[in-house]
Amino acid sequence: GQNIDQPTEMTATEGAIVQINCTYQTSGFNGLFxxxxxxxxxxxxxxxxxxxxxxxxxxxxxxxxxxxxxSYLLLKELQxxxxxxxxxxxxxxxxxxxxxxxxxTSLIVHP
Amino acid sequence: xxxxTQSPKYLFRKEGQNVTLSCEQNLNHxxxxxxxxxxxxxxxxxxxxxxxxxxxxxxxxxxxxxSREKKESFPLTVTSAxxxxxxxxxxxxxxxxxxxxxxxxxxxxxxVL
Numbered sequence: 001g002q003n004i005d006q007p008t009e010m011t012a013t014e015g016a017i018v019q020i021n022c023t024y025q026t027s028g029f030n031g032l033f034x035x036x037x038x039x040x041x042x043x044x045x046x047x048x049x050x051x052x053x054x055x056x057x058x059x060x061x062x063x064x065x066x067x068x069x070x071s072y073l074l075l076k077e078l079q080x081x082x083x084x085x086x087x088x089x090x091x092x093x094x095x096x097x098x099x100x101x102x103x104x105t106s107l108i109v110h111p
Numbered sequence: 112x113x114x115x116t117q118s119p120k121y122l123f124r125k126e127g128q129n130v131t132l133s134c135e136q137n138l139n140h141x142x143x144x145x146x147x148x149x150x151x152x153x154x155x156x157x158x159x160x161x162x163x164x165x166x167x168x169x170x171x172x173x174x175x176x177x178s179r180e181k182k183e184s185f186p187l188t189v190t191s192a193x194x195x196x197x198x199x200x201x202x203x204x205x206x207x208x209x210x211x212x213x214x215x216x217x218x219x220x221x222x223v224l
Contacts (some may be wrong), residue, residue, distance in 0.1 A: 008151070013170035033212070042201060043154075087153065096143070097211060098169075101153035 001028040001074045004102035006088050011108045012078055020073045020086050028093030034062050034073045035087040037104065043087055046073065075107075081107045114138065115216035117202050122221045124189065124196060132187045132219045134202035140214070141207050143185035147171060148199040148218075157200075160185055161207065189221060197223050 004023040008102035010020040024032070031050040035043035047055055049064035049071060061074040075082055085106050115136040124130045136143065142161050146154040156169030160179040174193025179185055185204075189196045199220050202212040 004153075040199075040218070040220075042217050045212045048212060079205070089154075091211075097207070098156060098159060099213075101146075101155075103151065103153040 002090055002092060002100045003102060004088055004090055006086075006102045006105045008066055009108070010104070011095050011110065012075075014078055014080060014109055016075065016078050017076050018078060018107065020075070020088075022073075022088035022102060023068050024071070024088070024090045024102075026069075026090055026092045026100075027045070029069075029090070030093040030098075030106045031091040031099070032062075032064055032071050033087075033089040033091075033099055034071075035089065037085045037087060046086075076106045078109050080109050080111070083107060085102065113189035113206055115202060115214055117200075117219050119219060122219055123224050124221060125224050127191045129188055129190050130159035130221070132200055132202075132221070134185045134187065134216055135183055136185075136202075136204045136214075136216075137183060138204055138214060140181070141182070142205045142211075143179070144203045144205075144213065145169075145175075145177065145185070145187045146201045146203065148201060154201065157187065164213070190193070196221055 005023045034046040037043040047062035054063045059076045087104045088102040088109040091099040118133045144159040145157040152208040160166035176188045202216040205211045205213045
């Protein structure tokens with residue numbers, strides 16, 4: 001099976017930088033996804049990492065270390081609208097291609 | 112515009128009643144999925160379908176049923192056997208190639224009367 005761990009809640013200040021960590025244990029690895037989900041809405045895709053390193057997309061970046069079973073999502077220049085849950089999802093290699101989701105990290109951005 | 116639609120947005124179920132949640136996509140995706148989300152929990156997979164007329168149980172399939180008669184549609188029935196159906200239900204779809212990013216519908220919130 002898979003085990004995915006994220007902090008339950010984080011708070012940060014508007015304009016600041018925040019890093020949301022995700023650690024995972026899986027039998028084989030075939031990609032890690034980050035999704036953003038505002039309350040009562042659908043998750044929306046943010047990033048996908050399958051190789052080690054940093055992927056940058058505007059204010060959001062995602063990092064992966066396969067040897068450490070570790071990823072983080074970095075949000076820069078935080079805005080109030082970034083208050084949401086951030087879901088980490090890991091896909092194992094072999095068999096089903098469907099990712100397993102962590103419990104999500106609720107980020108609260110305050111003025 | 113391409114996308115996934117779910118209806119209704121809110122659904123109320125009486126004890127002992129079966130209810131069906133609709134999911135339609137016009138993204139031409141082969142694969143479709145149903146997830147359940149409870150407060151403080153991640154998304155848990157109920158059923159998925161990789162192709163028309165075929166579907167597989169996910170992690171929490173008991174008390175649910177699905178059909179996949181058309182590529183665009185993947186309805187979920189919550190049966191009376193599901194004793195704790197109150198949750199937020201999300202439908203998703205994806206291609207079967209490449210990154211296979213899942214695209215999610217807006218969700219249906221099911222409440223028991």
